[in-house]
Amino acid sequence: MDAAALWQRYQDWLYYDEGLGFYLDVSRMRFDDAFVEALQPKFDRAFADMAALEEGAIANPDENRMVGHYWLRDPDLAPTPEIKQDIIQTVEKIEDFTKKVLSGNIHPPQASRFTDIISIGIGGSALGPQFVAEALSPDFPPLAIHFIDNTDPAGIDRILTRLRNRLASTLVIVISKSGGTPEPRNGMIEVKKAYAGHNLDFSKYAIAITSEGSNLDNLAKSENWLATFPMYDWVGGRTSELSAVGLLPAALQGIDIWAMLAGAKVMDTLTRVHDVKNNPAAMLALSWYFAGNGRGEKDMVVLPYKDSLLLFSRYLQQLVMESLGKEKDLDGKTVYQGIAVYGNKGSTDQHAYVQQLREGVANFFMTFIEVLEDRQGASPEVEPGVTCGDYLSGLLQGTRLALYENHRDSITVTIPQVNPRTVGALIALYERAVGLYGFLVNVNAYHQPGVEAGKKAAAVILDLQRQVCQVLANESKPLSLTQLAEKVGASDRIEAIYKIVRHLYANGRSVKLQGNLGDLNSLQISAL
Numbered sequence: 428m429d430a431a432a433l434w435q436r437y438q439d440w441l442y443y444d445e446g447l448g449f450y451l452d453v454s455r456m457r458f459d460d461a462f463v464e465a466l467q468p469k470f471d472r473a474f475a476d477m478a479a480l481e482e483g484a485i486a487n488p489d490e491n492r493m494v495g496h497y498w499l500r501d502p503d504l505a506p507t508p509e510i511k512q513d514i515i516q517t518v519e520k521i522e523d524f525t526k527k528v529l530s531g532n533i534h535p536p537q538a539s540r541f542t543d544i545i546s547i548g549i550g551g552s553a554l555g556p557q558f559v560a561e562a563l564s565p566d567f568p569p570l571a572i573h574f575i576d577n578t579d580p581a582g583i584d585r586i587l588t589r590l591r592n593r594l595a596s597t598l599v600i601v602i603s604k605s606g607g608t609p610e611p612r613n614g615m616i617e618v619k620k621a622y623a624g625h626n627l628d629f630s631k632y633a634i635a636i637t638s639e640g641s642n643l644d645n646l647a648k649s650e651n652w653l654a655t656f657p658m659y660d661w662v663g664g665r666t667s668e669l670s671a672v673g674l675l676p677a678a679l680q681g682i683d684i685w686a687m688l689a690g691a692k693v694m695d696t697l698t699r700v701h702d703v704k705n706n707p708a709a710m711l712a713l714s715w716y717f718a719g720n721g722r723g724e725k726d727m728v729v730l731p732y733k734d735s736l737l738l739f740s741r742y743l744q745q746l747v748m749e750s751l752g753k754e755k756d757l758d759g760k761t762v763y764q765g766i767a768v769y770g771n772k773g774s775t776d777q778h779a780y781v782q783q784l785r786e787g788v789a790n791f792f793m794t795f796i797e798v799l800e801d802r803q804g805a806s807p808e809v810e811p812g813v814t815c816g817d818y819l820s821g822l823l824q825g826t827r828l829a830l831y832e833n834h835r836d837s838i839t840v841t842i843p844q845v846n847p848r849t850v851g852a853l854i855a856l857y858e859r860a861v862g863l864y865g866f867l868v869n870v871n872a873y874h875q876p877g878v879e880a881g882k883k884a885a886a887v888i889l890d891l892q893r894q895v896c897q898v899l900a901n902e903s904k905p906l907s908l909t910q911l912a913e914k915v916g917a918s919d920r921i922e923a924i925y926k927i928v929r930h931l932y933a934n935g936r937s938v939k940l941q942g943n944l945g946d947l948n949s950l951q952i953s954a955l
């Protein structure tokens with residue numbers, strides 16, 4: 428395509444919304460009109476399915492659940508008056524609670540103000556709050572947030588050590604929709620012990636965000652925690668940023684949650700349009716479908732050229748991959764769907780892996796996220812007439828061009844600045860694009876059956892560990908691995924038993940290992 432034709436294509440496909448100052452450019456995705464036409468029937472169905480979803484259909488049939496994250500920013504759309512009231516009251520409660528915390532009306536027993544937050548949660552109960560904190564938290568927030576998003580003891584220590592002198596003024600928000608996920612439960616138990624170690628009454632610091640009636644909810648109520656906020660059955664973890672999960676931590680950091688909700692609401696309106704070319708989420712879904720033949724054959728690389736958006740790709744990784752990565756489609760057919768997502772930020776990544784993107788295996792398409800405003804205030808020149816921001820902008824344009832010349836396609840999303848409104852809009856844009864794409868390829872984008880397998884396997888290992896420890900405790904003489912596995916009654920699980928023993932030994936826990944550590948047949952195992 429020559430320069431004039433490309434310029435025409437750019438104009439033909441450029442999407443712009445004045446209210447948000449938002450642009451979407453898919454001109455560098457090489458689909459043609461015939462492709463768009465061929466996909467039209469699928470889009471017609473997807474638009475109809477999406478409309479039904481928004482009206483309260485059971486869009487997650489396996490779990491028999493409605494899918495209602497769109498109602499969070501427009502409660503008038505909720506299918507029942509009760510749901511509408513719930514949404515409104517929760518946001519009011521968040522606002523009221525935040526005001527009281529920030530004014531010192533609600534304060535810790537031994538200090539006049541809360542200074543910090545430990546947020547404990549994983550997956551959808553962490554990634555949104557982390558992304559938003561990185562993107563929007565002021566330089567000096569009223570409360571500084573710290574995340575425990577794993578069951579890594581060293582990671583937990585790091586947070587608790589850093590906060591050692593401020594624990595007495597640190598709020599703890601435990602976030603778990605199910606209220607039973609092991610990682611946040613473990614984090615909560617350890618943090619609770621740390622508070623007890625400092626003679627602090629954990630319940631005066633703790634807040635739960637969870638489903639009503641969950642284990643976490645029951646615990647919080649029985650121990651009379653500072654507050655609880657609801658997580659709804661009809662909001663999935665990966666689409667929960669604009670529920671209490673994301674709104675409470677954001678508000679406590681001084682982020683304007685109303686602007687986030689408003690930005691999302693505007694984007695929801697824009698992406699409800701039943702016309703591919705005038706619906707930015709549909710344009711994204713079309714582009715993804717084109718890039719990967721509707722089978723995820725190409726990875727989605729997401730590169731925001733703005734430090735504060737660093738975690739956007741990580742956030743999208745869960746949203747896209749947990750939603751679309753499915754073995755079966757809605758008819759039960761084996762399809763192995765999905766789109767792999769990765770990326771950090773530009774121009775930083777240009778000095779890491781963009782070499783491969785430009786010249787190596789062409790198994791991806793790029794999404795550039797461009798922010799028009801360089802910074803607040805004027806920029807000094809780093810060369811005559813040129814600023815840092817000019818470089819960043821030039822590097823984005825240059826990389827887009829260099830990729831295109833080498834037949835690598837790209838999408839460019841442009842926002843005027845990173846603020847609560849545009850971040851809310853970005854979240855809503857990708858939620859809708861994922862939903863539409865899910866309908867295009869006929870998968871249930873709202874369940875995650877594959878996640879259960881790893882959880883179950885981990886539970887089996889922990890069970891085996893208990894048995895191993897019991898056998899060793901009752902043995903007077905050291906055992907070989909084979910003997911130990913036999914006594915446990917799990918000879919077929921000898922490798923797992925070896926790994927359990929090695930881990931316990933490395934941590935000085937109840938097990939002694941003798942012999943050559945590199946020769947597994949020489950090992951003699953006994954209780955400490």
Ligand SMILES: O=P(O)(O)OC[C@H]1O[C@H](O)[C@H](O)[C@@H](O)[C@@H]1O
Nearest residue numbers: 550551552603604605608664878
């Ligand atoms: O919020 P929770 O119930 O603790 O769930 C946390 C996360 O873990 C699960 O395994 C799912 O894969 C995620 O979708 C979810 O966000």
